[in-house]
Amino acid sequence: MRIARRSLLLAAPSAALVPSLALAQAPVADPRLGERSAGKPEATAVIEYFSLTCSHCADFHNRTWPQVKSRLVDSGKVRMIWRDFPLDQVALAAAMVARALPPERYEGFVSALFASQDRWAFARGADNIAEIAKIAALAGMSRAQVDAAIADQGLQRGILESRMKAQQEFNVSSTPTFVFNNRPSPGALSFERFAELAGVSAS
Numbered sequence: 001m002r003i004a005r006r007s008l009l010l011a012a013p014s015a016a017l018v019p020s021l022a023l024a025q026a027p028v029a030d031p032r033l034g035e036r037s038a039g040k041p042e043a044t045a046v047i048e049y050f051s052l053t054c055s056h057c058a059d060f061h062n063r064t065w066p067q068v069k070s071r072l073v074d075s076g077k078v079r080m081i082w083r084d085f086p087l088d089q090v091a092l093a094a095a096m097v098a099r100a101l102p103p104e105r106y107e108g109f110v111s112a113l114f115a116s117q118d119r120w121a122f123a124r125g126a127d128n129i130a131e132i133a134k135i136a137a138l139a140g141m142s143r144a145q146v147d148a149a150i151a152d153q154g155l156q157r158g159i160l161e162s163r164m165k166a167q168q169e170f171n172v173s174s175t176p177t178f179v180f181n182n183r184p185s186p187g188a189l190s191f192e193r194f195a196e197l198a199g200v201s202a203s
Contacts, residue, residue: 032099033158036106038069039079046198047081047179049166052098052113053091053121054175060188061114067191077200082110084159085166085175090121090128093150095159097136100149105139112138 050057072078084099086092098109112135113120120131133146149155166172170184177186180197195202
């Protein structure tokens with residue numbers, strides 16, 4: 001199923017997108033809406049707000065994230081926290097599938113989506129959901145599970161409420177936006193700039 005794009009940027013979710021958003025709150029205890037992160041709990045925390053259909057986010061994850069992971073996260077200097085900020089319906093669907101996976105498979109799946117973004121997100125006439133499902137299958141998720149995740153209203157509300165909170169708390173309006181010590185920094189970053197803003201040694 002090819003999803004018609006609809007920009008969500010700079011606007012609160014509409015009633016057409018999320019019926020009764022203000023009245024029907026997502027379950028607080030839903031583990032799918034819990035933190036998705038990599039790194040030691042005591043390390044310097046960096047938040048990334050991203051959209052899976054954002055080419056700048058893909059550029060960061062494909063080019064810079066491997067260095068951040070190997071040199072800063074695996075070494076115990078940084079804890080990376082990922083938060084959804086979907087810019088359109090396709091990104092929202094992909095984020096819902098990612099959230100439905102076990103936490104230990106989240107980062108690998110997101111990285112696979114970014115590595116193949118042109119194929120599933122932007123290819124002319126592509127069946128967006130079918131392409132996402134192909135990648136999800138590699139993470140052990142069936143097509144029925146993909147469809148169930150995308151149809152889950154509670155999961156959808158939770159992701160969109162988190163997006164609204166990002167706008168309110170850090171004035172996030174574009175992706176990627178990184179938050180270092182409660183200070184937002186929009187735009188893709190080089191490894192050196194990322195380490196500088198995180199206040200850690202790049203060596």
